[in-house]
Amino acid sequence: MGKKKGFLTTEFYLAVFLAAILLFMAVAAREFYSINNLMSLLNSFSYILISAIGMNLIILTSNIDVSAGALISVVCLSIAALGKQGIPFAGLMAAAMVIGAVLSTLNGLFITRLKIPAIVATLATTQIFQGVLPLTVDGSIYDLPASFTWLAFDAKIFGIVPASVLICLIVTVAALLFVKYSRFARKLYAIGNNSNGARLSGIRVDRTVVWTYTIAGALFGISAVIIATAGQRVTTTMGSGLEMTFIAAVVLGGTNTAGGSGKILGTVIGAFILAMIAPAINYLGISPDWSDAVKGAIILISVVVGAAKYIKKKRVIDDPAARERSAA
Amino acid sequence: MKKRNLLQKMVVGTLAGAMLAVSFTGCSKTESGGASKTESAASAAPETGSSTSEAKPAASSGDITVAMLPKFKGENYFDACKTGAQEAADELGITLLYDGPSQDQATNQKQVDILEGWIAQGVNVIIVSPNDPTAIAPTLQKAQGAGIKVVTFDADAQADSRDMFVNQISADAAAKGLLDAAAQDLKAKGYGDDKTANIALVSGSGTDANQTAWENAIDELLATDEYKFMIIQNKETDVYYPGTDETKVNSECATLIGRLGEGEDKIQAAIALSSMSTPALGAQYQSASSKPDANVISMTGLATPNALKTYIKDEENPLTSGVLWNCMDLGYLAVQTAYQLANGTITPDAASIDAGRLGTKEITNQECVLGDALIFDASNVDEFNY
Amino acid sequence: MKEKFKFTFNLALLVIWAVLFAGIAVKAPGFLSYNYIVNVMLRNIVEIGMVALPMTLIIITGGIDLSVGNTMVLAAMLGGMAAAKASDIAGVLVTLLTGAVCGLLNGVLIAKAKISAMVTTLASMFLYLGMARGVSHGDSVYSYTFSEYMGTMSFLGIPLQIWLYVLLALCFTVLLKKTAFGRKLYSIGLNPHATKYAGVNTEKILVIIYVLCGMICALVAFIFLGRFTSVKYDAGTNFNLKVITVVVLGGTSINGGIGDMKGTIIGTLIIATLNSGLTVLNIPIDVQTIVQGAVLIIALISYAVVNNRARKKRIIKVEAPDALS
Incomplete structure (x- = not known):
């Protein structure tokens, strides 16, 4: 329980840090708070967060998914093909979630059935996802109909807030409740902390992990819809590289990649910080060339701060690196 | 347990077979999941179907x-x-x-x-x-x-x-085409020698020979009398280099759209130098929540007509023209x-x-x-x- | 017994390689020329192969380094800029120093601050990428005399970097197999706590191997810059995953404690053959990616099978003798 308290403070620090940046932006670059910028920031925050929640669940079980970006590319292209036929938004969303879930379940099966470590298994599937895409479509799918871009162009709440934010809100609230109250989520923590122990206490570890991947896949699918429908053209590399951003959001939020600890709330703040770095830098008049460096520095600093607290608390006995190994 | 091993062996065997099949039959179009549905879309592109590898x-x-x-x-x-x-x-x-x-x-x-x-x-x-x-x-x-x-x-x-x-x-012709397209639109919206316009460029990767040449040609033209009402205020922030990744291009264009509007500290015209960023500008304007007034801003750039069609035909979109060659x-x-x-x-x-x-x-x-x-x-x- | 199984796995890899090599040679006669094999196939893989060597050490200790590609690019870039401003010697020093500092940062955070290797190197990956982008403003940095020499010179008809690779591969094989240092790495990978209590300075060893990895990245930076004559900030994208693919393909367990250098070297050869062979066969780049992914999966599965059986044998030896067959 003492540990739980420690992680609460991680989120607290993060929130303070975020508030400090927001305040700083208010003083240094008022323009940052223009409606348009805020809304486009919220839009990218939405798709980062939705996927990051999925990634968070996976990381809780002490696994990882580096194929998320490639998977999103596959889903984007698939729904673009459907959207070309004029299938309405609801159909696209359903299709995206199903395709995402199926592909991600494959990852889960690979990992559990064949006992391949998650990072390597998803590394391999990344290459397959990436390779399949350009084969099935020659170039990009473009000139997509208005029904396809409905989410980005027309769906605005009160005429201002993009609907993607609403989707994100629903997913986030659901995830918070889910992690807090469901027995399934408790199993995730158990598996992440000690998968052998969890197995011996009657949890079907493999099955739970596969389901986690399935859920995460559906969430990746939702993100893919937001990303794909941003314009009238969908290319084969829409999601490439995003997986690292998702993982970074989770890590920044204080979740240990060794699994077993971490909260969705932290991920929410982490995703928000990552989403605002690029526009904030642009509004501050700094060349966007520095945005990646700032991103890296922020993650590194927050992780070091987190680790420093951790070391003070628990010397010797339990270091995360060791736990990672025993859990894997 | 023994059965499990057998199963695993079978999986290995099948995969090995599949792999050999892939690598030695060359490229037989791989059908997979929802991706195969893209067939119809692929045929929409003007493509004769004779894939190179065949x-x-x-x-x-x-x-x-x-x-x-x-x-x-x-x-x-x-x-x-x-x-x-x-x-x-x-x-x-x-x-x-x-x-x-x-x-x-x-x-x-x-x-x-x-x-x-x-x-x-x-x-x-x-x-x-x-x-x-x-x-x-x-x-x-x-x-x-x-x-x-x-x-x-x-x-x-x-x-x-x-x-x-x-x-x-030629670089001069391209720069002139782009600036003409922007100038025409800006002048129609009341800008001119007595009312200057801030412009921003969306380039490509930064090392591309064309874009570098066009940027230089644009700089030279901006110094001439005809185009001097268009100004790039700050080269650090007003020339974007989003690279060639679609998602990144989209997000940087969204940032730029947020900065469009009337006034000294805003930007009045966006010119995109790559065939990826121009449609991205159109799309991001379309999806912006409070759209900058189309009557005071202008957007144009290089892109294929197909990629811009919808935006150009949409009368509320400030993307009114595109520039290209055949x-x-x-x-x-x-x-x-x-x-x-x-x-x-x-x-x-x-x-x-x-x-x-x-x-x-x-x-x-x-x-x-x-x-x-x-x-x-x-x-x-x-x-x-x- | 364990020895025997490892032997079979390396042998299986060798067979896969031989089959691929022969198959491609039959399909594309252009492949089987001395010039192509040495100057294209082997020369192109050297960068990945070289970084795979220290990466094997890191993975054996149960760690990972995702920042290798970006360390390499940052080192090449700062070196190139120093060489352009001052002299070649400055370029060389700056490159090596950058590599060492990048590795040191990773090593200290992982060993001393006890942050998991994946998180540390993920963050430093962004950091190094961003710094490379920031200092270069997205422009290319160009090669200088020394790196050109490293990237393009030949010695006795074989490119210099291949000689270097062979030398390094030998050193690393000996280091891992024949020295106490190498055995300590396995020990850390299998059980870091036990190793620590056995009196091994695990922290020092971890820092050493991450710095070593950074230094090799710096060395590779010369070759890379020389071979391509220029480098851009995003040149290291996916490099980390390629290196890890090679190491894992070679049978090193990502969980640590298991693996050897021979496997990594054969893994390098397989990827080299695939890369160059498929290009010669005119197979589009996308299919090549799929094939690489498939080969990795096959290797993983066959390894899982072999490993599973080996483990079962050790654990359930008494009750279940039938698992042997």
């Missing part, structure tokens, strides 16, 4: 193999070039190989890797649009050393590493040049080329220019099909 070097006229390397695959612009190239190849009865890096890996290394394979195979001509003009030079020189003719198209490489450059447009003709001309260089009809020093359906094109200084910029707007955008 085209085995066959005995054809003079057995000439031309290998074409775009900056990256999977975007309207180069697709259109490929269509034109294929047309020329069919006409001349030669083999055309076409391969390139994927969009998110449009780097010099990837291009060099592909080139080295072609050099080893001994193709006759290489047509390339380099991502980095200087960095690719040693590899192209190596190809020339192996007796392969080298033609650059779309973007040039170092002059001593290619035999001919098929240029779509991409299909560019691919066609490149293959014609390559073929004639290979069979000796022309030499690099030739003064002109008889390029099939395009008629005679002049060559100066080993550079063959296709033509002038083409500005399209709502009145004629439907006439194009690429």
Whole structure:
């Protein structure tokens, strides 16, 4: 329980840090708070967060998914093909979630059935996802109909807030409740902390992990819809590289990649910080060339701060690196 | 437990078989999940269906193999070039190989890797649009050393590493086309010598030879009287280099849209220099929550008409015109040049080329220019099909 | 017994390699020329192969380094800029120093601050990428005399970097197999706590191997810059995953404690053959990616099968003798 308290403070620090940046932006670059910028920031925050929640669940079980970006590319292209036929938004969303879930379940099966470590298994599937895409479509799918871009162009709440934010809100609230109250989520923590122990206490570890991947896949699918429908053209590399951003959001939020600890709330703040770095830098008049460096520095600093607290608390006995190994 | 092992072995066996099948039958179109549904969309692109990998070097006229390397695959612009190239190849009865890096890996290394394979195979001509003009030079020189003719198209490489450059447009003409398109629109919206307009550029990767040349030409033109009411306030922040990754281009364009509007600290005109960022500008304007007033801002840029159609036809979108040249003709001309260089009809020093359906094109200084910029707007955008 | 199984796995890899090599050679006669094999196939893989060597050490200790590609690019870039501003010597020093500092940062955070290797190197990956982008403003940095020499010179008809690779591969094989240092790495990978209590300075060893990895990245930076004559900030993208693919393909367990250098070297050869061979066969780049992914999966599965059986044998030896067959 003492540990739980420690992680609460991680989120607290993060929130303070975020508030400090927001305040700083208010003083240094008022323009940052223009409606348009805020809304486009919220839009990218939405798709980062939705996927990051999925990634968070996976990381809780002490696994990882580096194929998320490639998977999103596959889903984007698939729904673009459907959207070309004029299938309405609801159909696209359903299709995206199903395709995402199926592909991600494959990852889960690979990992559990064949006992391949998650990072390597998803590394391999990344290459397959990436390779399949350009084969099935020659170039990009473009000139997509208005029904396809409905989410980005027309769906605005009160005429201002993009609907993607609403989707994100629903997913986030659901995830918070889910992690807090469901027995399934408790199993995730158990598996992440000690998968052998969890197995011996009657949890079907493999099955739970596969389901986690399935859920995460559906969430990746939702993100893919937001990303794909941003314009009238969908290319084969829409999601490439995003997986690292998702993982970074989770890590920044204080979740240990060794699994077993971490909260969705932290991920929410982490995703928000990552989403605002690029526009904030642009509004501050700094060349966007520095945005990646700032991103890296922020993650590194927050992780070091987190680790420093951790070391003070628990010397010797339990270091995360060791736990990672025993859990894997 | 024993059963499990057997199962695992079977999986291994099947996968091994599958892999061998993939690697040795060449590329039989892999069907997978929802992706196969993209078939219909693929056919919407003007594509004849003769995938390059299926085209085995066959005995054809003079057995000439031309290998074409775009900056990256999977975007309207180069697709259109490929269509034109294929047309020329069919006409001349030669083999055309076409391969390139994927969009998110449009780097010099990837291009060099592909080139080295072609050099080893001994193709006759290489047509390339380099991502980095200087960095690719040693590899192209190596190809020339192996007796392969080298033609650059779309973007040039170092002059001593290619035999001919098929240029779509001179840098001055491109810059003038872009600025004209923007100026026309801005003037119609009340800007002029007594009311200056801040402009922002969305470039590509930063090392691209064309975009660098166009940027410089734009800078020069902005200094002249005719265009001096358009100003780039801060080169650090007002010239964007989002690269070639679609998602990144979208997000940087969204940031830019947020800065559009009226006033000294806002930006009044956005000009996109890559065929990816122009449609992104249109899309991001469309999805912006509080749209900047279209009556005070202007957007234009380079892109294929197909990619801009919807935005141009939408009267509320400030993206009213696009600038381009005929991409299909560019691919066609490149293959014609390559073929004639290979069979000796022309030499690099030739003064002109008889390029099939395009008629005679002049060559100066080993550079063959296709033509002038083409500005399209709502009145004629439907006439194009690429 | 364990020895025997490892032997079979390496042998299986060798067979896969031989089959691929022969298959491609039959399909594409252009492949089987001395010039292509040495100057294209082997020369192109050297960068990945070289970084795979220290990466094997890191993975054996149960760690990972995702920042290798970006360390390499940052080192090449700062070196190139120093060489352009001052002299070649400055360029060389700056490159090596950058590599060492990048590795040191990773090593200290992982060993001393006890942050998991994946998180640390993920963050430093962004940091190094961003710094490379920031200092270069997205422009290319060009090669200088020394790096050109490293990237393009030949010695006795074989490119210099291949000689270097062979030398390094030998050193690393000996280091891992024949020295106490190498055995300590396995020990850390299998059980870091036990190793620590056995009196091994695990922290020092971890820092050493990450710095070593950074230094090798710096060395590779010369070759890379020389071979491509220029480098851009995003040149290291996916490099980390390629290196890890090679190491894992070679049978090193990502969980640590298991693996050897021979496997990594054969893994390097397989990827080299695939990369260059498929290009010669005119198979589009996309299919090549699929094939690489498939080969990795096959290797993983066959390894899982072999490993599973080996483990079962050790654990359930008494009750279940039938698992042997």
